[in-house]
Amino acid sequence: MNHSQPPARGDFILEAHGLTKEFLGFVAVTQVDLKVRRGTVHALIGPNGAGKSTCFNLLTKFVQPTRGTITFDGEDITRMPPAQVARKGLVRSFQISAVFPHLSVLENVRVALQQSLGSSFQFWRRVSSLDRLNDRAMAFLDEVGLVDFASLQAAELPYGRKRALEIATTLALDPKLLLLDEPTQGMGHEDVGMVTTLIQRVARSRTVLIVEHNMAVVSKIADTITVLQRGQVIAEGPYAEASRNPLVVEAYMGSETESLEVAHV
Structure with missing residues (x-):
C-alpha cells in the first residue's frame, strides 16, 4: 500500500479520537488517536504496561471509555455494547x-x-x-x-x-474488521510460523487489527503499527520506520530491545 498518498474519505474502517480511560484515578489510556485503514493489517504494540490491552478492550467495547469517541464503518459506536458491535462486523477472535x-x-x-x-x-x-x-x-x-x-x-x-x-x-x-488479541502467545517457534502465515493469508481480503508481543511477527504482517507507552501513542507508521523511532527504542530498552533488533534482520 502507498502510505504517501493522503487517504480519501471512507478509507478508514475504525477511528478513535481522544480515547481516554481512567480507573479510580489511574489513567490507563490517554488521548489515543487511531485510524485503521481498510484492507490493511494494523498492529497495536508496546512494552508491558503500555496500555495495549486496555486500548484493545476499549475498541472492542468490553470497556467503556472515560472520554473520547470510536467510529466503526462510519457509525459512532462509543456507547454500544460489544454484542451489538460484533453484529455490525467488528469481531474479536475470543x-x-x-x-x-x-x-x-x-x-x-x-x-x-x-x-x-x-x-x-x-x-x-x-x-x-x-x-x-x-x-x-x-x-x-x-x-x-x-x-x-x-x-x-x-x-x-x-x-x-x-x-x-x-x-x-x-x-x-x-467480519468487516477482524481483531486478534495476542494470537501467537504461548506458542513454540513452529506454531508461531504457522499462525503468522495463516494471518497473512486471511488478511489478503480483509482488514485486521492485531495486538501482538512478538515483534518478528509484527514486522512480517503489519502494514502500519501504533506504538503505545504509558497509555499514550508515541509513534505510528510502517514498521521499519516507527520501530526505529528513538522514543520507541527507549520505550523497549531493557525489556524487548532484542526483539526489535531481531525483527530487523
Whole structure:
C-alpha cells in the first residue's frame, strides 16, 4: 500500500479520537488517536504496561471509555455494547473462540455459521439440518489449512491448530474488521510460523487489527503499527520506520530491545 498518498474519505474502517480511560484515578489510556485503514493489517504494540490491552478492550467495547469517541464503518459506536458491535462486523477472535472440544472441527465452524440460517439458538433441530452448511464450513477450513482435520475432535488438535480453528470460526461470522488479541502467545517457534502465515493469508481480503508481543511477527504482517507507552501513542507508521523511532527504542530498552533488533534482520 502507498502510505504517501493522503487517504480519501471512507478509507478508514475504525477511528478513535481522544480515547481516554481512567480507573479510580489511574489513567490507563490517554488521548489515543487511531485510524485503521481498510484492507490493511494494523498492529497495536508496546512494552508491558503500555496500555495495549486496555486500548484493545476499549475498541472492542468490553470497556467503556472515560472520554473520547470510536467510529466503526462510519457509525459512532462509543456507547454500544460489544454484542451489538460484533453484529455490525467488528469481531474479536475470543468472542467466538469458545471452541467446543467434543465437537468435530467441521461442526465447530458450522455452529458459527448457524446464524445465517436464523437458527443460532435452535439446538433442538436435527443435526442433519445443518448439512447444507458443510460446503461453506469446509471453505473456511481450507482457508486456514484445516481441511485434513475436519473430522477430528477439536480437543485433539495441537495448540496452534486450535488457534487456526478459532480464526476459522471468527471468519464464519463474516467480519468487516477482524481483531486478534495476542494470537501467537504461548506458542513454540513452529506454531508461531504457522499462525503468522495463516494471518497473512486471511488478511489478503480483509482488514485486521492485531495486538501482538512478538515483534518478528509484527514486522512480517503489519502494514502500519501504533506504538503505545504509558497509555499514550508515541509513534505510528510502517514498521521499519516507527520501530526505529528513538522514543520507541527507549520505550523497549531493557525489556524487548532484542526483539526489535531481531525483527530487523
